[in-house]
Amino acid sequence: MAVSDGGPVFIKAIDGSGEFKDKHYIVGVLRDAIKEVGHEKVVQVITNNANVMKSARALIEVADTRFASVVIMLKRLKLIKRCLQAMVISEQWASYREDDVGKAQKVKEMILSDLWWNRVDYILEFTAPIYDMIRVADTDKPCLHLVYEMWDSMIEKVKVTIYQHEGFEDDEYSSFWSVVYDILIDCWTKNCTPLHCLAHSLNPRYYSTEWLSENSKRIPPHQDHEKCLNRFFEDVNILNVVKSEFAAFSEGRFPSPAVLTDRNKMAPARAEDLVYVHSNLQLLSRRNAEYINRDTKM
Incomplete structure (x- = not known):
């Protein structure tokens, strides 16, 4: 896509199947796109923060994102649990004084606490269906026809996990599930x-x-x-x-x-034509007054 003072416009989609998507491939794709637009007209290139994009070095600045970052970090912490526990009970940890001693003690108490690790397990358990759905949707595989059902199934799986943990029957009220449900439905309403x-x-x-x-x-x-x-x-x-x-x-x-x-x-080729037409029709529709005023705007 290209964005200028006149607004955004969809240029084309690229079929990357069968290609080894390393930094050299990405650089070639971006270079061709810049040539097509005209290098004198390009002031910035924006991509996501995947490692291959960073390696291509086609950016002015890399922005932090929150793509499941909390879940990924907790997964990593659980994976190295024993190493973390060995670290905080070591003599080196006890003798470390260059940083905040109070924070170091608090970290030690958390890492050695079974209750804290149980909470980590619970968080990973009920967020797993959400994380898995995001992973499926965040690929190059066509999944538009699966999203609607994936959301339904994901919400049901999250509920089952929470209710089993809290020991509730299916028809009982859970205040925690109520909060989680409202968040999920709000996200679905915005994106559906x-x-x-x-x-x-x-x-x-x-x-x-x-x-x-x-x-x-x-x-x-x-x-x-x-x-x-x-x-x-x-x-x-x-x-x-x-x-x-x-x-x-x-x-x-x-x-x-x-x-x-x-x-x-x-x-x-057929898919590229359809994406081109659909994307640009959506972008053009945003310039109409009806897009802002109509109740059923997409």
């Missing part, structure tokens, strides 16, 4: 678009008997109350046609696993 729901609805996997039988709470997408079609198609006549087509689609129920692999025939 009708596109996630529609992609979920058109995925044959979620109509299959095999998937539905794995959990008694699961229902096929056409029985879900999310009105994604209404949000996509405002024209009543078009909406009626779409609903009719969707009814015919959903009644098939796709019992055969082979159907899951037979439907997707989208080649990289």
Whole structure:
């Protein structure tokens, strides 16, 4: 993407499948993009903070992010638990006086506390479904059609973990779960678009008997109350046609696993064209007054 005083514009997507994505590859991609735009027009290049991006040295400044950083740090602490405990009971730790002695003692008490480590275990346990979902979504693999169901499953897994830890039955009230649930729903509300729901609805996997039988709470997408079609198609006549087509689609129920692999025939070039059009239409829509004033803006 390129951003100027006139606003952002999507330039292109690059199919990197089959490429070894080291710093040399990244530098080549960025160099080609800069040449395409014109080097005299480029004042800054912004990427994420992955190691390969840092190695490419195409940045003015590296910004810190909070991508699951707390969970990653706790995972690391648990991995080296014995080493940490050996460190704080060593003579070198006891004789260290250059830093705050009070902080050093507090760290020692925490590292040697079973209660503190139990809390770490609990945090990692109930955040594991959230962390795993983020990891799946933060890859180059297409997952738009999986996001809607992943959120549902993730929220249920977090609840089960918290309720088991607190010893509650499923229908009992947990104040901690209530707080966590509100945070998750708030995040989902901010990030969810009708596109996630529609992609979920058109995925044959979620109509299959095999998937539905794995959990008694699961229902096929056409029985879900999310009105994604209404949000996509405002024209009543078009909406009626779409609903009719969707009814015919959903009644098939796709019992055969082979159907899951037979439907997707989208080649990289076709996908790039669709992403180009979709992204720029979204960017252009933000310049309209309707984007700010309409209640159903995407």
